[in-house]
Amino acid sequence: DYWAPTPPSTAGALAGALICCNLSASNIVVGKARERAMLAAAQSARAICAYVYSATGIGESTTDVAWDGQGLVHELGELLAESDRFTRSPDPAARLAIADVDGERLLQERTRVGTFNDAAALAGHPETRFRRIGFTHGEDVRDTGLRRAVRRFPFVPNDPAKRDADCYEAFNIQVEGLAKRLEATAAKTLVIGVSGGLDSTHALIVAAKAADRLGWDRGRILGFTMPGFATGEATKASAWALMRALGVTGEEIDIRPAARRLLADIGHSFADGEPTYDVTFENVQAGLRTDYLFRLANQRGGLVLGTGDLSELALGWCTYGVGDQMSHYAVNAGVPKTLIQFLIRWCIRTDQYDAATDQVLETILRQEISPELVPADAAGALQSTEAMIGPYALNDFFAHYVIRHGLAPSKIAFLAYHAWRDAEAGRWPADVPADARVAYDLPTIRHWLERFCTRFFQTSQFKRSALPNGPKVSAGGALSPRGDWRAPSDGTARVWLDEIAANLP
Structure with a gap:
């Protein structure tokens, strides 16, 4: 998706998708993880969306290439969660990247950025061309806490x-x-x-x-x-x-x-x-x-x-x-x-x-x-x-x-x-x-x-x-x-x- 000059997820976001998921068969070479993270952050910022990236992990053939199982969740350019790489741990916490995405924040931002709808119009209204598949979410209404970091000082980075x-x-x-x-x-x-x-x-x-x-x-x-x-x-x-x-x-x-x-x-x-x-x-x-x-x-x-x-x-x-x-x-x-x-x-x-x-x-x-x-x-x-x-x-x-x-x-x-x-x-x-x-x-x-x-x-x-x-x-x-x-x-x-x-x- 995001290696393309015009990523398909851009059209998906312009069609109304708030969360864009990239299920990638990407192998790993030195430096590629940094490139993926940069592209995921950029795409989430540009498309005003949450961008979920999952690279292929262990279990695939290593005849000529290897796999790291990188998982990333970005929202508006900010990293919310990432998984461990190259792990064989049975602990799901190590192998999964889990985060709460703020859909309201994304909708508010799209409302503020006038060029978002301009881009959708210029692209010929992609919302008219996408298939929409409905399903029952099965929402868990228990209080399971908040799965995202919230800075105490939003004007001052922690790093x-x-x-x-x-x-x-x-x-x-x-x-x-x-x-x-x-x-x-x-x-x-x-x-x-x-x-x-x-x-x-x-x-x-x-x-x-x-x-x-x-x-x-x-x-x-x-x-x-x-x-x-x-x-x-x-x-x-x-x-x-x-x-x-x-x-x-x-x-x-x-x-x-x-x-x-x-x-x-x-x-x-x-x-x-x-x-x-x-x-x-x-x-x-x-x-x-x-x-x-x-x-x-x-x-x-x-x-x-x-x-x-x-x-x-x-x-x-x-x-x-x-x-x-x-x-x-x-x-x-x-x-x-x-x-x-x-x-x-x-x-x-x-x-x-x-x-x-x-x-x-x-x-x-x-x-x-x-x-x-x-x-x-x-x-x-x-x-x-x-x-x-x-x-x-x-x-x-x-x-x-x-x-x-x-x-x-x-x-x-x-x-x-x-x-x-x-x-x-x-x-x-x-x-x-x-x-x-x-x-x-x-x-x-x-x-x-x-x-x-x-x-x-x-x-x-x-x-x-x-x-x-x-x-x-x-x-x-x-x-x-x-x-x-x-x-x-x-x-x-x-x-x-x-x-x-x-x-x-």
Whole structure:
């Protein structure tokens, strides 16, 4: 089948087959197994199908050739299962390749790829020429588990070589996207708010690399740290340490006097000494920071570099308009939070910067994620982002299967449960710290999935509908209204919440 220039399975897929089976009388020679695997992966991706390959095994004549019994199951270019080769084991597990194929995923993908039906029409509608033979499936309705691996971090490969290759591409997509925007606008400077947190850290190191490639002196990058009412000394120290290590121009603007004046002008009770830490209190700080950055860019001939990431945009975890939702170029908008952590570790591991910078980056990676807008409580506990909106590991998992695959929430919960229910099962990307290798049970997954659906579908689309420019990075999708995600700003989450209620225990 797949050695032909026009494989017959292509016509089968265009006729509607979701699973294409190649029962092959292929003998084995050195290197042929790799070629088969490459062709099976390519055909499953090109034909948007599951491709099942079975080579002839032991028991055939070896007068002039030999046989290895290679078995492969691919889906959309991804290997789901493979059998042992050259085995005489009586154990069926060694001699068989068994996997669960996701037919819904294949149908969704064919619906999205407009050229699939175009190709079927060009081929003269092969569905009219194929024989269809019906049979009774004899479905086994018992719960036999899930026979396919589900990555905990869908934006990050488990394999170290693939992880590093993806990080290389993601980082350079961001760098070249920003470099082109700086060239096109003939900006004299690049203005960025540096908090000492993950997102601004990553945006700053991307900016430094873009400056290097353009031949800029890094001093043309203007970094501003703007402490507010809850800024921690540790994060502010990290912000300054990173700016010094990278050699950018650093300045500090204390926004508290301006924030107090604004809160007093609008009659907010905090101005009268009350500990009122509401959304207005938080957004006054976020808004002032962005206001300062835009006016500084006006004053110094610069572009404001956005730092918010894909995860925050999915959840609406940003301040609209005059806030961190807005910038001249949103360099992180296509990168989820979980990938940003791996990108920073990749920069350290591959010596993108000097030892002093690496040391600061290591410190920042160890910090808890916090917006630092509300002062610590009586026990000294800082505001925790993940305590309010859920673990980013789960939110990024949900976002991937919504944005890229459009799956029903109950199916997303099913996949999340199999990915996260046992911390000891399956593979972890090598860079995940030991204390982050946690498990989540189904009630926890459901709790955060319901909140994700509410935030994603109902309360935050208006922020995404007004996104500034920024590069798409991952095949997992982006949220620009000009690209992968178009949705009404006045939508409702009811249909998704009802589906969860109907189909989850």
